[in-house]
Amino acid sequence: MIIDASQRAILRALWFNGQLSRSELHDLTGMTPNAVGNEISQLQRLGLVKELEPKPSTGGRPQIPLILDPSSRRILGISIEPGQVEIAELGLNGELTLAPISKAVQQESRLLPAATRLAKAYCARRTFMAAASITGLIDHATGSILLSSSAPHQSHLNTSVLLKGLDDVPLIIANDLHAAAGRWAVTHxxxxxxxxxxxxxxxxxxxxxxxxxxxxxxxxxxxxxxxxxxxxxxxxxxxxxxxxxxxxxxxxxxxxxxxxxxxxxxxxxxxxxxxxxxxxxxxxxxxxxxxxxxxxxxxxxxxxxxxxxxxxxxxxxxxxxxxxxxxxxxxxxxxxxxxNIKVSGSAESAAWFGLATLLFDSWEAYSPPSATAQQTPVT
Ligand SMILES: [Zn+2]
Missing domain, CATH: 3.30.420.40 (ATPase, nucleotide binding domain)
Known part of the structure; x- marks a missing residue:
């Protein structure tokens, strides 16, 4: 996965608590102060966490509040459903930074290439990861789609075309229901x-x-x-x-x-x-x-x-x-x-699923081997 369990614990604490100092993170996660410091440096380097202005000191060292960086990195959501592909983009604070853009695709064999083109057009340096949702069953070991109402006449659709289109941006693929469940977990x-x-x-x-x-x-x-x-x-x-x-x-x-x-x-x-x-x-x-x-x-x-x-x-x-x-x-x-939510074909829910994989352990459905490539640090 793109980040490890300790980093996820820190991101999760910041998501659910808002601002926290390093010592509060140490209390909440049970990690040593040194480990918290190292993980924070790494998360800052990835553009996921940022420091705010230090709070006025009441004796001792001033506390520096940390938050999830709302502006530097984004999660690209992609949805594939019968007759349509859609993309949307989410900031790390859950703000929709790109409203859903959809494209009708009549031919089922064109769905994955159309999704790839659309995603590629909006994939940028700020894109930390992409998360795609599709109707049907996914073989998590190989990334192939075994059975889908999106493409009922094609067996074993391979999603590698989507991955290749996104260059080195890590891609997570989930069934659309799991995407909705991820969104539910992050927001409830x-x-x-x-x-x-x-x-x-x-x-x-x-x-x-x-x-x-x-x-x-x-x-x-x-x-x-x-x-x-x-x-x-x-x-x-x-x-x-x-x-x-x-x-x-x-x-x-x-x-x-x-x-x-x-x-x-x-x-x-x-x-x-x-x-x-x-x-x-x-x-x-x-x-x-x-x-x-x-x-x-x-x-x-x-x-x-x-x-x-x-x-x-x-x-x-x-x-x-x-x-x-x-x-x-x-x-x-x-x-x-x-x-009350649009469940199927929601690129926004796919992006929320991506966010869920950054906050919770074991939410990633499928991350292809080449998706574990080292992230480019944000400078
Ligand atoms: Zn049936």
Missing amino acids: RSQIQQDTLLIAFDDGRMGAVMVINGRPNHGCIMGANELGHTRFPVNTPLCFCGQTGCMERIFSSAFLGPAITSAEFSRRVETADVHDNKFTEMLNLLVMAFSNTVNFVRPSRLVLASRFMAGEAFADRLTGGIRAALLPHFSERVTIDAW
């Missing part, structure tokens, strides 16, 4: 220690990730990304996985009717009319799939991540339905959160 400090099941869904997209002791659970079959391919005996268009009745085909425009546009789908989901029978059938199946997963996984916290959670009527019917279908003793103790 008080809840990070809770075992959390994050379910994300949008029109025709669905997945889940477990975050256990602040770490995403890789390669899990139940309650993980396969949630979208949980099947019910109902008629749906064919899923890219080759089956029908998959949950992500149920929660989609086509399920409500062959001519339903995504705008019409959004309106009907947001309205959540109890007299809308087809919508109610869809909602009931959604409730069943989600409550089954929650009963099985039994997390402390369930996070429902979707732009649709902004709709009060929909959020109420969904969470109420899930609670009613949970095991009674368990229903009393699980916390259900609504997180």
Whole structure:
């Protein structure tokens, strides 16, 4: 990885506490004063940490506050989803320094080259690392994409083209759900220690990730990304996985009717009319799939991540339905959160995932061997 565990501990302390002096970092991390000093020098050299003006002395040596450097380095986020690639850039303080720029790509074989071109155009000296998210399953050992709705007809897409396009900038690749979970972990400090099941869904997209002791659970079959391919005996268009009745085909425009546009789908989901029978059938199946997963996984916290959670009527019917279908003793103790966020195809979430890998141990999904090249110091 680009930085080591001690450096991550310092960055994490600064992220969650704001300004800290070297001696406060020594107290918080348990590292020796000497080790803190050495790591800080290295992090300053990389442009990740900077010193502020010394505080007035109250006797003894003046304390110099340190912060995450908000201006010198950036994280480039890249997202690849069916029909579209997107990039965005984030500062180390979580500020969006480049609003998402997206490009439509019709041909699936052109997705990776298009993402590479777009990323290359915005990759600069300030880019500390790049983080890419993609729908589907990633082989973390080789960096190839095994199965993705972004490119259903291509098996074993290799991401090395993306890496080559970025020269020596380290690249992390994550499933889009893991990217969302990384974003959630970085922005929800008080809840990070809770075992959390994050379910994300949008029109025709669905997945889940477990975050256990602040770490995403890789390669899990139940309650993980396969949630979208949980099947019910109902008629749906064919899923890219080759089956029908998959949950992500149920929660989609086509399920409500062959001519339903995504705008019409959004309106009907947001309205959540109890007299809308087809919508109610869809909602009931959604409730069943989600409550089954929650009963099985039994997390402390369930996070429902979707732009649709902004709709009060929909959020109420969904969470109420899930609670009613949970095991009674368990229903009393699980916390259900609504997180209104665009999950799939968000380059911003990909960049947040990059930031999560700088703050938390074991968040990196895949970093190719050549991505461990020494960083150029900022002068
Ligand atoms: Zn499927």
